[in-house]
Amino acid sequence: MRVVFPFSAIVGQSDMKQALLLAAVDRTLGGVMVFGDRGSGKTTAVRGLAALLPALPVIAGCRFNCEPDRPSPACDGVCKHAGVGTTPSPVVDMPLGATEDRVVGALDLERALTLGEKAFEPGLLARANRGFLYIDEINLLEDHLVDLLLDVAQSGENVVEREGLSVRHPARFVLVGSGNPEEGELRPQLLDRFGLSVEVRTPDTLAERVEVVKRRDAFDRDPEGFSKAWKSKDATIRRKVAAAQNRLDAIVVPDAVLEMGSRLCMAVGADGLRGELTLLRASRARAALDGRDAVTEADLRQIAPMALRHRLRRGPLDEQASTVRIERAMDELLAA
Amino acid sequence: MTGADAQAGAAQDLWADAMLAAALLAVDPGLGGVAIRAGPGPTRDAWLSGFRALHTVDTPWRRMPPGIGDDRLLGGLDLAAALGAGQRVLQRGVLAEADGGVVIAPMAERMATATAARLAAAIEDGGVRVERDGVAERLPTRFVLVALDEGLEDELPPEALMERLAFRIALDSVGHRDALPISATPDDIAEARAALAEVAPPGEDAIHAICSAAEALGVWSLRAPRLALRTAAALAALEGRDVIERDDLSNAARLVLSPRATRIPAPPEAEPDTAEAQPEADDADTPQDPETGGEDDGPDDTDRGQGALDDIVLEAARAALPESLEDLWLATGAVSRAAPARSGASGARLPAARRGRRIGTRPGQPDGSAGLDLVETLKAAAPWQRLRGKQTGSAGSLRVRRDDFRIRRFEQRSESTVIFVVDASGSAALQRLAETKGAVELLLAEAYVRRTQVALIAFRGEGADLLLPPTRSLARARRQLAELAGGGATPLAAGLETAAMLGVAERAKGRTPLLVFMTDGRGNIALDGGAFRTRAEQDALNACRRIRSAGLRAALIDISARPRGEGARLAEAMGATFAALPYVEAGRVRDVVRSLED
Numbered sequence: 001m002r003v004v005f006p007f008s009a010i011v012g013q014s015d016m017k018q019a020l021l022l023a024a025v026d027r028t029l030g031g032v033m034v035f036g037d038r039g040s041g042k043t044t045a046v047r048g049l050a051a052l053l054p055a056l057p058v059i060a061g062c063r064f065n066c067e068p069d070r071p072s073p074a075c076d077g078v079c080k081h082a083g084v085g086t087t088p089s090p091v092v093d094m095p096l097g098a099t100e101d102r103v104v105g106a107l108d109l110e111r112a113l114t115l116g117e118k119a120f121e122p123g124l125l126a127r128a129n130r131g132f133l134y135i136d137e138i139n140l141l142e143d144h145l146v147d148l149l150l151d152v153a154q155s156g157e158n159v160v161e162r163e164g165l166s167v168r169h170p171a172r173f174v175l176v177g178s179g180n181p182e183e184g185e186l187r188p189q190l191l192d193r194f195g196l197s198v199e200v201r202t203p204d205t206l207a208e209r210v211e212v213v214k215r216r217d218a219f220d221r222d223p224e225g226f227s228k229a230w231k232s233k234d235a236t237i238r239r240k241v242a243a244a245q246n247r248l249d250a251i252v253v254p255d256a257v258l259e260m261g262s263r264l265c266m267a268v269g270a271d272g273l274r275g276e277l278t279l280l281r282a283s284r285a286r287a288a289l290d291g292r293d294a295v296t297e298a299d300l301r302q303i304a305p306m307a308l309r310h311r312l313r314r315g316p317l318d319e320q321a322s323t324v325r326i327e328r329a330m331d332e333l334l335a336a
Numbered sequence: 337m338t339g340a341d342a343q344a345g346a347a348q349d350l351w352a353d354a355m356l357a358a359a360l361l362a363v364d365p366g367l368g369g370v371a372i373r374a375g376p377g378p379t380r381d382a383w384l385s386g387f388r389a390l391h392t393v394d395t396p397w398r399r400m401p402p403g404i405g406d407d408r409l410l411g412g413l414d415l416a417a418a419l420g421a422g423q424r425v426l427q428r429g430v431l432a433e434a435d436g437g438v439v440i441a442p443m444a445e446r447m448a449t450a451t452a453a454r455l456a457a458a459i460e461d462g463g464v465r466v467e468r469d470g471v472a473e474r475l476p477t478r479f480v481l482v483a484l485d486e487g488l489e490d491e492l493p494p495e496a497l498m499e500r501l502a503f504r505i506a507l508d509s510v511g512h513r514d515a516l517p518i519s520a521t522p523d524d525i526a527e528a529r530a531a532l533a534e535v536a537p538p539g540e541d542a543i544h545a546i547c548s549a550a551e552a553l554g555v556w557s558l559r560a561p562r563l564a565l566r567t568a569a570a571l572a573a574l575e576g577r578d579v580i581e582r583d584d585l586s587n588a589a590r591l592v593l594s595p596r597a598t599r600i601p602a603p604p605e606a607e608p609d610t611a612e613a614q615p616e617a618d619d620a621d622t623p624q625d626p627e628t629g630g631e632d633d634g635p636d637d638t639d640r641g642q643g644a645l646d647d648i649v650l651e652a653a654r655a656a657l658p659e660s661l662e663d664l665w666l667a668t669g670a671v672s673r674a675a676p677a678r679s680g681a682s683g684a685r686l687p688a689a690r691r692g693r694r695i696g697t698r699p700g701q702p703d704g705s706a707g708l709d710l711v712e713t714l715k716a717a718a719p720w721q722r723l724r725g726k727q728t729g730s731a732g733s734l735r736v737r738r739d740d741f742r743i744r745r746f747e748q749r750s751e752s753t754v755i756f757v758v759d760a761s762g763s764a765a766l767q768r769l770a771e772t773k774g775a776v777e778l779l780l781a782e783a784y785v786r787r788t789q790v791a792l793i794a795f796r797g798e799g800a801d802l803l804l805p806p807t808r809s810l811a812r813a814r815r816q817l818a819e820l821a822g823g824g825a826t827p828l829a830a831g832l833e834t835a836a837m838l839g840v841a842e843r844a845k846g847r848t849p850l851l852v853f854m855t856d857g858r859g860n861i862a863l864d865g866g867a868f869r870t871r872a873e874q875d876a877l878n879a880c881r882r883i884r885s886a887g888l889r890a891a892l893i894d895i896s897a898r899p900r901g902e903g904a905r906l907a908e909a910m911g912a913t914f915a916a917l918p919y920v921e922a923g924r925v926r927d928v929v930r931s932l933e934d
Contacts, residue, residue: 038496096457097409099406112718113422114423203558206548213547217562
């Protein structure tokens with residue numbers, strides 16, 4: 001396995017880092033979309049995330065990362081009698097140019113050719129089950145793959161009906177996309193699927209820029225050494241994520257905060273209930289990460305732009321106005 | 337020195353830098369590559385053969401055709417080998433084949449954004465991820481990309497790719513007489529590579545100098561300073577040194593940062609006095625002025641030595657810039673794409689209309705329009721080979737049956753332009769217009785998915801106006817439509833003619849025009865503006881026939897309360913779909929457009 005740049009060594013980009021950690025704490029958030037400038041470390045952050053995720057308990061050797069007590073029908077025979085094991089939380093990269101058969105899984109050509117057997121060979125969606133699926137330049141992904149992803153993400157299940165195969169297996173993953181809107185728009189249906197959306201910019205102070213280049217240079221020269229130096233910081237974050245996952249269910253959401261969330265969504269005209277739900281869940285995850293027992297208005301305030309920005313009705317031209325609108329609405333509500 | 341001498345001198349300098357870039361790329365392929373802006377010709381050829389001469393004869397050298405498919409670019413299944421061996425055999429693509437060598441991309445200015453993204457990912461990862469046709473593998477590859485850019489001013493290779501190439505060189509002004517060969521050999525390069533491994537990492541002062549020069553030049557992406565530092569190390573290695581010196585940094589700034597500049601910093605001596613009054617003038621620090629030295633609140637100490645180094649490096653980069661901002665933008669392409677504030681034109685460059693994209697296969701018989709998909713057909717046949725072998729009793733050859741045949745499905749992806757032509761005459765005009773606006777907005781709101789553009793022509797009074805040129809922008813359409821007014825006579829023929837002209841122009845751009853007329857079909861103004869009903873009707877019919885013979889697809893929506901047949905007659909004359917919608921509703925109009933698109 002290649003050494004990746006440590007998450008904790010990323011300079012600045014606090015919104016992006018926080019959104020990814022929130023999604024790691026509560027996987028039902030609906031994933032993260034990262035828009036932004038080239039060279040601002042989008043891919044680096046997602047790759048670095050893998051090191052922060054606690055290991056998953058699984059049926060040993062299961063091809064679908066099934067939970068120990070819940071084998072999927074597709075596991076037939078292969079997994080049922082195996083023991084319990086753990087696997088590192090998958091962060092699966094879906095490269096542009098992947099073909100459909102590799103994404104959803106397909107007939108195992110080799111076994112078909114040599115044994116004349118019809119066997120299912122799992123694809124990337126199977127590997128990503130219970131983990132993260134990352135698509136860089138998601139706005140350049142071919143439409144039929146986008147349709148497919150939307151469908152699977154909706155149902156949490158991958159249904160394969162091809163080449164005489166009929167297989168269904170669980171495919172619940174946190175979708176993380178990144179892209180540069182200048183290279184092509186993202187379909188609104190897809191954007192809507194993401195729980196959180198953040199925008200990253202190249203750091204604009206000289207000191208920060210020097211620090212980014214310095215660390216990157218140090219990493220390029222000695223990846224192992226550099227990673228080792230940051231290992232304990234990464235481990236601290238990993239412990240925080242694990243602890244937050246455990247306490248998540250116990251977090252209290254006061255009625256006043258709930259109400260504030262709904263009023264905020266109404267005030268900015270965020271479409272659908274998904275916005276409210278995401279706002280609530282993300283705030284809870286933030287409180288958990290922070291080691292607190294209850295959600296506060298401050299959580300809501302901080303989360304609102306990333307949870308709601310992409311859900312406002314707007315013309316394609318007012319890109320930046322959304323964040324401003326949310327912040328203004330928040331100010332007004334709090335002042336009232 | 338005469339002007340001609342100066343020009344020749346500049347050309348020689350350009351060429352020297354071009355060959356220096358060639359040598360640096362040979363020493364450190366990690367610099368990504370070079371974009372060469374030049375038409376095909378002896379100068380470009382001289383650079384390419386000069387570059388090649390720096391490599392040993394066994395260095396892989398691959399040309400990547402502009403329209404290359406993923407199977408050749410990334411690799412995939414080697415079907416013949418798979419069938420022979422009974423196991424998956426990976427066929428490497430161009431990128432993996434070029435490991436340790438060079439990929440040449442001709443006509444890079446036409447490269448699809450998606451292809452550029454695949455290349456960029458390979459350069460970034462040092463490998464190709466193959467997830468195709470049942471094959472999953474990562475093939476390591478390190479190559480130098482030479483992007484040949486033959487574009488005109490507004491055509492540039494995709495920025496996602498340019499971003500990762502250390503050098504950008506314009507050879508257009510270099511005559512082939514100035515294109516002298518360089519004397520370096522592959523042995524020299526090998527020596528420099530060995531030296532590169534010994535070069536000490538750049539110090540904090542060097543990193544600071546490069547970063548602050550990049551900032552002063554308005555170079556925002558942080559890949560640029562990283563590539564500049566790498567270039568400085570390679571420059572040191574070329575001279576057999578193990579320390580990066582000041583000149584290395586200056587040269588690196590000139591080679592890597594200057595071509596990316598989006599602004600021209602003031603020369604250091606220009607404003608020594610004002611700098612005192614404005615401690616934030618970080619572009620123009622003077623070493624004598626302690627006030628301005630340490631304003632970055634960075635962790636590094638910016639003492640005199642640092643300020644001096646920063647200035648020297650920036651000055652070297654600045655000297656390579658053209659004198660005016662305008663020339664700079666001309667030389668480096670559209671500034672809006674490089675600047676962090678996305679003001680002005682949005683940088684969205686769409687790939688040219690495509691022919692239709694494969695979206696999979698389905699069982700069926702191949703014919704002229706639908707080709708056989710060999711891989712899928714064989715995959716379909718594969719599981720049955722043993723059984724069929726038993727039945728026929730023969731062994732060895734492959735048994736493919738008719739129902740194994742799979743044919744390719746293509747998605748029709750010619751992007752369409754829906755041209756609305758609205759009768760804005762008479763009393764009903766206002767309401768009609770309001771509904772039409774609704775339909776336009778509805779289509780645009782959904783246009784992301786279909787990649788549809790919408791244009792609007794209205795005819796009233798004496799002629800037809802293009803109220804909304806083809807656009808995909810909902811915001812723009814709303815703005816434009818807000819000012820639309822109606823009333824007056826009905827110059828129907830002018831509306832038809834204007835629509836036909838726009839339709840033909842759109843088709844010339846590679847898009848599919850769809851004409852949607854909303855009228856009662858009762859024109860009363862002729863083409864020459866005369867108010868003669870019969871001539872107006874004749875003109876309109878003639879225009880319809882022209883639309884038909886031009887092969888433009890059209891629909892006519894009759895919006896009169898009691899259709900009397902004029903609309904239907906016109907529709908017939910232009911071979912258009914006809915629909916009567918006395919109460920125009922946005923949703924219905926959209927449906928008519930949809931039926932045209934399919």
